[in-house]
Amino acid sequence: MEAKKRLVSPDARRARIMRWLQTLGAVLVTLIMVFPLYWMLVTSLKTEAEVLTLTPTFWPESLQWSNYVFAWNSVDFLRFMFNTLYVTFWNLLIQTVVGVLAAYGFARGRFPCKNLLFLLVLSAMMIPSQVTFIPIYVMIANLGWVDTFAGLILPGTVSAYMIFMLRNNFMSVDQSYLDAGRVDGLGILGTIWYVLIPMCRASVITTSLVSFINGWNNYFWPKILSKSDETRLISVALVKMKNMWEGLAGSGFYNTVMAGVAISIIPVVLVFAFNQKYMLKGYSKNAMK
Amino acid sequence: MKGETAAMNTLRVRVVSDGSAAAAVSDSQRQEAQKSRKPRRRTKYKRENFFEFLCVVPAVFLIVLLNHYPLMELVRYSLTDWNMLKKTYKYVGLENWKWFFTTMDTNHILNSFKVTVIYTVAHLAVIILVGLMCALLLNRMTKSFAFMRSVIFMPHYIAMSSVAIIFIWLTNENYGVFNYILKLLGFGPVPWLSSSSMAIWTLVMVASWRGIGYNMLIYLSAMQGISRDYYEAAELDGASKVSVFRYITLPLLAPTTAFLLVTQFISSMKVYNIVDIMTSGGPSHSTEVLVYMLYQMTFEDYRIDRASVVAIVFFLFLMVVTALTMKWQDRKVNYDA
Numbered sequence: 001m002e003a004k005k006r007l008v009s010p011d012a013r014r015a016r017i018m019r020w021l022q023t024l025g026a027v028l029v030t031l032i033m034v035f036p037l038y039w040m041l042v043t044s045l046k047t048e049a050e051v052l053t054l055t056p057t058f059w060p061e062s063l064q065w066s067n068y069v070f071a072w073n074s075v076d077f078l079r080f081m082f083n084t085l086y087v088t089f090w091n092l093l094i095q096t097v098v099g100v101l102a103a104y105g106f107a108r109g110r111f112p113c114k115n116l117l118f119l120l121v122l123s124a125m126m127i128p129s130q131v132t133f134i135p136i137y138v139m140i141a142n143l144g145w146v147d148t149f150a151g152l153i154l155p156g157t158v159s160a161y162m163i164f165m166l167r168n169n170f171m172s173v174d175q176s177y178l179d180a181g182r183v184d185g186l187g188i189l190g191t192i193w194y195v196l197i198p199m200c201r202a203s204v205i206t207t208s209l210v211s212f213i214n215g216w217n218n219y220f221w222p223k224i225l226s227k228s229d230e231t232r233l234i235s236v237a238l239v240k241m242k243n244m245w246e247g248l249a250g251s252g253f254y255n256t257v258m259a260g261v262a263i264s265i266i267p268v269v270l271v272f273a274f275n276q277k278y279m280l281k282g283y284s285k286n287a288m289k
Numbered sequence: 290m291k292g293e294t295a296a297m298n299t300l301r302v303r304v305v306s307d308g309s310a311a312a313a314v315s316d317s318q319r320q321e322a323q324k325s326r327k328p329r330r331r332t333k334y335k336r337e338n339f340f341e342f343l344c345v346v347p348a349v350f351l352i353v354l355l356n357h358y359p360l361m362e363l364v365r366y367s368l369t370d371w372n373m374l375k376k377t378y379k380y381v382g383l384e385n386w387k388w389f390f391t392t393m394d395t396n397h398i399l400n401s402f403k404v405t406v407i408y409t410v411a412h413l414a415v416i417i418l419v420g421l422m423c424a425l426l427l428n429r430m431t432k433s434f435a436f437m438r439s440v441i442f443m444p445h446y447i448a449m450s451s452v453a454i455i456f457i458w459l460t461n462e463n464y465g466v467f468n469y470i471l472k473l474l475g476f477g478p479v480p481w482l483s484s485s486s487m488a489i490w491t492l493v494m495v496a497s498w499r500g501i502g503y504n505m506l507i508y509l510s511a512m513q514g515i516s517r518d519y520y521e522a523a524e525l526d527g528a529s530k531v532s533v534f535r536y537i538t539l540p541l542l543a544p545t546t547a548f549l550l551v552t553q554f555i556s557s558m559k560v561y562n563i564v565d566i567m568t569s570g571g572p573s574h575s576t577e578v579l580v581y582m583l584y585q586m587t588f589e590d591y592r593i594d595r596a597s598v599v600a601i602v603f604f605l606f607l608m609v610v611t612a613l614t615m616k617w618q619d620r621k622v623n624y625d626a
Contacts, residue, residue, distance in 0.1 A: 025426050030437040033444065036498065039466055040455045056466050102348030109341025117349050124356040126611070130559045130580045131604045134587050134596055135362035136355060158351035188340055217448035219562045224588070235450040239566050242454050254458050261451045272446050276439060 044068070044258035051255050064255065071259035075244075076229060080237040081267070087149060087233060088215035091156035096208055098158055103166030104192055108178070118167075124160040130220065137224060147227040155221050162207045169203040170196060206278045209271065216268055234264050360604070366597035373591035381594075389598045397574050397582070398599060402606075405578045408489055409557045415497040417549055420504025421542075425534075427505065428512055438509070442502035449499065453566035456495045457482070485575035488568050492576060496563055504549055511545040512538065547618040551611055558607060579603050 043051060044067055045060045071077070106118050129136070136155060137146075145151030173196060181191035197204055222233040232240070241260055245253035367385050371378035393399045427438050444452065459467050460481035468478045481491045515538065523533045561580040564570060570577035570585070579599070586596035 022426060022429065026429075026434060026437050029423060029426060030440050033441045033498070033502070036452075036455050036459055037443070037447075039459060043458065052464055054464065054469075056464065056469050098348045098351065101344040105341040105344035109338050109345065111338050111342040114345075117345060120349060120357065121352055124352045126555075126608065127356040127360060127604070128555065128559050128607070129355075130561060130583070131600045131607075132356060132359035132363065134366065134583075134593055134600060135359035137587070138362070138593070139359070155355060158348055158355065160352060160356075163348055213446050217446070217450075219448065219450045219565075223565070224584075235448050238454060239450055242457070254461075254464075257454060258458065261454050265447055265451055268446055268448070269443075272443075 040258045040261060043255055044071075044262050046255050048253070048255060051253075067255045067259040068263065071241075071256045071263065074256060075237060075241050075260075077237075077260070077263065079229070080232055080234045081264075083149075083231060084216060084234040085267075087152045087156075088212055090149075090153045091215045092208060092211055094153070094157045095159050095162060095211055096204070099162040099166055099207070100192065100197065100204070102163045103170050104196065106163070106167045107170035108175075121160050121163055125164070129155060133220070133224060140225065146225060147231055149231060151225050152222060152231060152233070156215060156218070159207075159211060162211065165203055165207050166200065169200045173199050202278065205275070209275055209278060212271065213268055238264055363597045363600055363604075366593050367601060369594050371593045373587070373593050378594075385594045385598045388595060389602070397577060400574055401577050401579045401582045404489065404574075404576060405558060405560070408493060408560060408576075408578060409554060411490070411493045412496055412500070412557045412560075413550065413553055415493060416500040416504045416553060417546065419497070419501050420549075421508050421546075423501060423505040424508035424512060425538075428509060438505070442506055444499045444501075445503045447499070449496075449562040450566055452495060452499050453563050456491075456498075457567055460491060482568055483572060485572045488572060488576045492560075492563055492567060495567070496557070496560065500553070504553070507545060507549060508542065511542055515541050544618070547614070551614050551618075554610065554614070555607060558603075 042058065042060060045063045045065070046057070046067075047061070047064055050057060050061060102121070106114065106121075140146055140151045140154060143151070145154065177195055177199065178191050181195040182188075186194060217235060218233070219235040222236045226232050226236065238260055242257045245257055368380050368382060369378045370381045370384065389398070423441060427434055427441070459465050462468060462478055462480060462483065465481075467481065471477070471479060480487055482488050519537050519541070520533065523537055528536070559580055560578050561584065564576050564578050564581045565584070568576040570581050580603075583596050583600055583603070586592050586599065
């Protein structure tokens with residue numbers, strides 16, 4: 001017994017204690033970070049009376065799933081989610097088509113002023129839309145596109161970041177693959193579609209997913225550009241819903257509001273959960289360039 | 290066709306895994322290929338390059354339309370007396386610029402700048418320090434740690450508007466759980482959003498909750514890139530954990546820190562959503578950040594001309610600070626690893 005005990009050197013024991021402390025710390029941080037989301041779910045399942053107690057309960061007395069039905073019916077959720085999906089879909093489609101073509105052109109083409117044009121694209125990353133929104137709004141107003149889907153889609157039709165990422169990736173593809181595609185009788189577009197994109201699948205998917213999530217979460221442009229329920233997007237609609245309930249019923253309706261927020265988060269969480277590998281890589285990749 | 294692409298994919302993987310050596314080979318191959326083909330089919334190349342030029346055109350058009358052209362329009366607007374309610378306007382020279390510099394402090398513009406900078410500095414300090422600490426803490430490659438990492442990262446992809454609504458409820462002064470927990474710990478209720486000295490820190494807290502996970506992720510992936518050799522050498526020399534961190538990890542992470550500083554600086558200077566939803570700039574202008582002010586000037590006062598001046602100054606400020614940071618990065622952070 002004695003001998004066995006001594007085999008564990010003080011160093012090893014200290015390392016083991018450190019490992020336990022690390023695990024403990026990590027679990028603690030995770031719990032703190034997840035708490036707001038936990039509280040959102042718990043609140044969304046409480047009754048109105050339970051929401052308004054001065055000593056909040058950390059688990060609902062009875063699970064009120066009807067809050068979700070109530071939140072879903074209290075505003076036109078389906079329309080707002082459809083609107084958001086519609087705008088995000090078109091943004092993503094245009095952004096990706098325009099982005100892939102431009103990235104191909106910049107990576108493979110040789111034409112005059114190429115570097116100058118590429119510099120123009122890069123410099124756009126330094127111009128935030130929070131600075132330029134006034135002229136863009138005036139432009140959209142002149143087109144008569146305020147409060148239309150076209151207006152909501154226009155500001156998100158191009159992403160300099162996506163062009164930059166894809167161009168870097170396309171440049172690393174060996175020319176002989178593209179030549180092989182051409183020899184086999186594909187056109188240029190066919191080569192891009194059947195050779196280049198499959199070979200750069202990971203970065204095309206990650207940049208598109210990041211674009212999708214940014215589009216779904218966008219608040220600034222929808223707030224400026226949509227004036228009526230017909231074109232309202234989910235992020236703005238949620239805030240409106242919260243203000244409406246607060247005006248009508250004070251803090252008591254936070255269970256409904258939290259249910260609404262939970263509903264709006266679900267699509268993003270699903271997209272993320274199913275593509276976690278791509279997403280995490282996509283987010284961390286830009287730091288490595 | 291499908292089989293071929295699959296075959297190419299496997300080939301591609303092999304090329305990539307070889308890293309720099311393969312890249313060097315492919316580069317020289319490409320040059321050789323280009324050299325040998327150039328004289329043979331010159332006309333064909335010309336046509337193809339025209340096609341590639343065409344590929345670039347839509348993107349460049351949209352980018353200029355949505356970025357550079359509006360920037361120039363801002364300069365033009367700033368020289369007019371354009372009120373959005375009116376259809377016509379005339380040029381008034383530097384009138385708006387004079388207005389800007391003479392009434393800066395009475396019009397809350399200076400206050401806005403101050404609030405934005407305070408918010409940005411505090412936000413950056415929290416997300417970068419806590420992000421780094423989380424990265425160190427969660428840097429273990431097991432399944433359970435991977436799960437915890439993705440939980441900590443989760444807030445990053447939840448919309449700021451949803452986050453703001455959740456925290457409005459959490460920080461509710463009567464029924465909110467934050468004040469309840471503080472009461473359990475023996476502290477009085479905190480006026481999270483209703484006190485003008487507290488509101489800005491509440492905003493920093495909320496935004497940081499959302500931002501920490503991203504910074505942790507970036508730091509973690511940078512840490513994975515640090516060669517094991519350094520740590521082994523340090524261990525042989527008998528270095529303590531603290532000095533390993535101080536003299537190896539931290540300096541090697543400097544480029545990452547610089548990257549995070551630049552990108553997060555710009556994105557937190559642009560803060561708008563959270564202010565609009567949680568405080569509407571109040572109480573008494575204490576959280577009125579620049580973009581919120583710009584929005585108010587444009588869509589409440591309809592003074593596009595004056596808003597343009599503020600927007601241009603804001604943009605120039607961003608540019609100058611970014612340029613200075615990059616210069617500092619070039620001088621200080623060049624750590625050949």
